[in-house]
Amino acid sequence: MKNVKIVIGANFGDEGKGLLTDYFCSAFPAREKVLNVRFNGGAQAGHTVVKSDGRRHVFSHFGSGSFNENNLTYLSRYFILNPMLFVKEYKVLESKGVVPRVYIHKDCLVTFPCDVMINQMVEAHRDKNRHGSCGVGIYETIMRTSNHQKTTIGYIKENFDQLANMIANTIEVYVPKRLHELNTELTDSEWELIRNENITENYIDDLLFMFQHTEIVENNIINEYDNIVFEGAQGLLLDADNKEYYPHLTPSHTGIKNAIQILSSVDACDLSICYVTRSYFTRHGAGLFKTECDSTDIKPEGLRDKTNQTNAYQGNFRYGYFDVTTFKRSVEKDLAFLNRIVTVELAVTHLDETGGHLLVGNREKLEVADLLKIMNLNTAYTSNGEKAEDIQCSDLCMG
Structure with missing residues (x-):
């Protein structure tokens, strides 16, 4: 037993x-x-x-x-x-x-870099009205995968060659809508960080490492x-x-x-x-x-x-x-x-x-x-x- x-x-x-x-x-x-x-x-x-x-x-x-x-x-x-x-x-x-x-x-959901950045930036904009988030994008991952694209680890592995496009589409289509829902307007420097292609490239390398070690x-x-x-x-x-x-x-x-x-x-x-x-x-x-x-x-x-x-x-x-x-x-x-x-x-x-x-x-x-x-x-x-x-x-x- x-x-x-x-x-x-x-x-x-x-x-x-x-x-x-x-x-x-x-x-x-x-x-x-x-x-x-x-x-x-x-x-x-x-x-x-x-x-x-x-x-x-x-x-x-x-x-x-x-x-x-x-x-x-x-x-x-x-x-x-x-x-x-x-x-x-x-x-x-x-x-x-x-x-x-x-x-x-x-079927595990997978966090994107923009999920983390939305989490952290919105909390910073809330100032004294912060929710007390840990800042790693858990809730934002759930919201994005419920309302935009459900990116599970299995799905990403099957469509790995499309991952960069998935992330780019999320940034340009979903992120502005989500920020509007959160009544948050980002600065130019914050948008520059979200759209940073080096972050996306490093993230894809990290995902590949995860696949290789699990x-x-x-x-x-x-x-x-x-x-x-x-x-x-x-x-x-x-x-x-x-x-x-x-x-x-x-x-x-x-x-x-x-x-x-x-x-x-x-x-x-x-x-x-x-x-x-x-x-x-x-x-x-x-x-x-x-x-x-x-x-x-x-x-x-x-x-x-x-x-x-x-x-x-x-x-x-x-x-x-x-x-x-x-x-x-x-x-x-x-x-x-x-x-x-x-x-x-x-x-x-x-x-x-x-x-x-x-x-x-x-x-x-x-x-x-x-x-x-x-x-x-x-x-x-x-x-x-x-x-x-x-x-x-x-x-x-x-x-």
Whole structure:
């Protein structure tokens, strides 16, 4: 029987999904292959993994289990490809001793350079009214492929000799219409950048590199592996359907919905879902944040996140108290997508920063065991550091 784990971020992202994915992938015997499935979002993800030998990497386009030699990445049809960032990250991983092995579903959407530039330029023109985008063109890719031309990786490979014309047509026909919809007028220098032919040539080279270093497949690849770890991106509160936080959302399903759909061809498996949270909440980007506070309220000397730095599109990394009510409601809502028997687990990270407790208010603390009782669950993984070796399974774990 297949062993399947689904890792879901339960908040606004940055919960520790990379850490838990690496932990679960490394738990399988080295002789057994592990399929690490990315099932939503795209290269805007930033999942940090730190190994005991000192290697550190923020995974965006590859599975966070990639430091393990038995790991293979599967970019499912729900993943949005960015060839420019794929090549950059691939080469960084090579420098760290990793040669990624990657399957790509033929129906993955592919980002064009103009998608990224529209995203970044429009955000810049919004000034103080920015949506908090990561600036890598995820939403613009979806809009373009829905309203102009659906460029999947399979279609592009079959029509590779027409790619330059596809991009040129998009720039001259679609981009002006899209900018009109966004009520944004670009400067001459911005238009010059969008029409830059060198960017298009480099992009085509990057796509060719991607073709040469991956294998394009159908979803039946899922049936070829017995050990599968699904790695979610972003968090439940950023789900495209979570209208309470509109418009500051991500254009994908961040919970189990996509993963369950991918597993529809698998009749039987030992399935468990792990919902990950920090011992406090965080948010990188604009939008509603009910429990926001200063980082010094979480830890007297303040906190500094190594991965999430202040940037032009998302702004400052924000901190807040753990919100029990929101957490419980989000997890329960996500579990409504289940159509098979599963084990539900929790993982709480960054406990070393809050004295081993979840921080639910100024000087108000909650034990992990008490959160399990509130959620009516038995299993919790707790982390007091940034490596897989720092994770422990709670005494309440069963089996």
